[in-house]
Amino acid sequence: MPTPASSASTSDAAHYGPQLGDAEFDFIRHVVGENAGIVLGPNKRQLVQGRLARRLRELGLPSYEAYCEYLREAGPEELVGLINAITTNVTSFFRENHHFEALASYMLPEAMQRNAASRRLRIWSAGCSTGEEPYCISMVAAEVLPASPRYDFKILATDIDSDVVAAATSGIYPLDRMSSVSQERLKRFFQKGGGEHLGCAVAKPELKSMITFRTLNLLHTWPMKGPFDVIFCRNVMIYFDQPTREKLVSRFSDMLAPGGYLCIGHSESIHAGTAPFKLVGKTIYRRNGGLNG
Numbered sequence: 001m002p003t004p005a006s007s008a009s010t011s012d013a014a015h016y017g018p019q020l021g022d023a024e025f026d027f028i029r030h031v032v033g034e035n036a037g038i039v040l041g042p043n044k045r046q047l048v049q050g051r052l053a054r055r056l057r058e059l060g061l062p063s064y065e066a067y068c069e070y071l072r073e074a075g076p077e078e079l080v081g082l083i084n085a086i087t088t089n090v091t092s093f094f095r096e097n098h099h100f101e102a103l104a105s106y107m108l109p110e111a112m113q114r115n116a117a118s119r120r121l122r123i124w125s126a127g128c129s130t131g132e133e134p135y136c137i138s139m140v141a142a143e144v145l146p147a148s149p150r151y152d153f154k155i156l157a158t159d160i161d162s163d164v165v166a167a168a169t170s171g172i173y174p175l176d177r178m179s180s181v182s183q184e185r186l187k188r189f190f191q192k193g194g195g196e197h198l199g200c201a202v203a204k205p206e207l208k209s210m211i212t213f214r215t216l217n218l219l220h221t222w223p224m225k226g227p228f229d230v231i232f233c234r235n236v237m238i239y240f241d242q243p244t245r246e247k248l249v250s251r252f253s254d255m256l257a258p259g260g261y262l263c264i265g266h267s268e269s270i271h272a273g274t275a276p277f278k279l280v281g282k283t284i285y286r287r288n289g290g291l292n293g
């Protein structure tokens, strides 16, 4: 890790409190880029300062110079705190709903056909944030998969940010974040929270039991073998540079069953020729091969 050379202060910082200087900003950008793949452009200084302000307070540090020094000394231990503070975790239930419609109408039915013998179905929500995405996948699966004979159906939900993974694992959501979940689904899949969770919906065991939540950096080695029938990696690659995206897409294709699907975010795309994928719907890519060619 390079050490900040100086502590120049920002001239454009409009508010009080510690200011993030040039050298510290460059250092943090470098560390985040190297370790999480997240590219922080020169225009992200206010965002970084805002997101790290709380971390400074938590650690009782007076300045970003002191924080960078701490980060350099603590190394991997504080890397978690830094990355948790920097990541953008915006998500919502049934965000980009066409993916969930496609999951119900052809992705799961095709996977059931393909895996008729093994009855094994696997979905990966890569960059799951606070869990809305994998819970939506599990709601759709509960609606589509037959009760008998049973499928060995599992969702792996991963994120680099350990705070959001903890929130996702709890399965507890304020009701005002659930306006895109129909009353019917709310009633079937969630129960009312009590005590400290009053005003919240709590995912029922039927949903939770389908999902395994794990902290995982997509840039690192993946412990799972696959193959997956569907991979959701939506609104994650947008933060990476092009070589990192291309490498990731190629690794996703290796993890997918032939004929499996990759769903990406609305502002993301896969360059033709970078991997064995065919665009088959809005931000839906099908891996070549499998039953339907």
Ligand SMILES: C[S@@+](CC[C@H](N)C(=O)[O-])C[C@H]1O[C@@H](n2cnc3c(N)ncnc32)[C@H](O)[C@@H]1O
Residues within 6 Å of the ligand: 035, 036, 037, 038, 087, 088, 089, 090, 091, 092, 095, 126, 127, 128, 129, 130, 133, 158, 159, 160, 161, 164, 216, 217, 218, 219, 233, 234, 235, 236, 239, 265
């Ligand atoms: C904007 S959220 C997307 C959530 C959800 N997929 C959606 O579309 O609603 C992006 C997520 O990617 C995660 N992320 C960023 N860099 C990552 C990395 N290198 N490995 C794994 N997850 C990462 C962030 O922590 C964040 O929770």
